[in-house]
Amino acid sequence: xxxxxxxxxxxxxxxxxxxxxxxxxxxxxxxxxxxxxxxxxxxxxxxxxxxxxxxxxxxxxxxxxxxxxxxxxxxxxxxxxxxxxxxxxxxxx
Numbered sequence: 001x002x003x004x005x006x007x008x009x010x011x012x013x014x015x016x017x018x019x020x021x022x023x024x025x026x027x028x029x030x031x032x033x034x035x036x037x038x039x040x041x042x043x044x045x046x047x048x049x050x051x052x053x054x055x056x057x058x059x060x061x062x063x064x065x066x067x068x069x070x071x072x073x074x075x076x077x078x079x080x081x082x083x084x085x086x087x088x089x090x091x092x093x
Contacts, residue, residue, distance in 0.1 A: 002030050 007027050011018050018026065081088035 002027060002034055 004023065004027060007018075007023060007030070010016075011023075076082050076085060076087065079087045
């Protein structure tokens with residue numbers, strides 16, 4: 001059972017300011033939620049394997065492979081500044 005003191009602590013931790021009317025409603029609603037969890041504990045789950053996720057869908061990924069559409073040397077030559085096969089860029093810091 002959720003007490004008013006528990007609710008005040010939760011409100012403090014979540015940095016919520018509640019007035020009297022809000023406290024009553026929230027206390028009642030949270031009580032119903034917790035009661036429902038108690039009811040769920042009564043469900044017989046014997047022989048039911050645990051779920052490892054919410055769905056059985058799998059990611060469809062492409063093969064990871066490189067492709068080169070441009071000539072490396074031409075790209076380096078086209079860059080404004082290059083040195084020894086490397087691109088020169090302004091310093092970051």
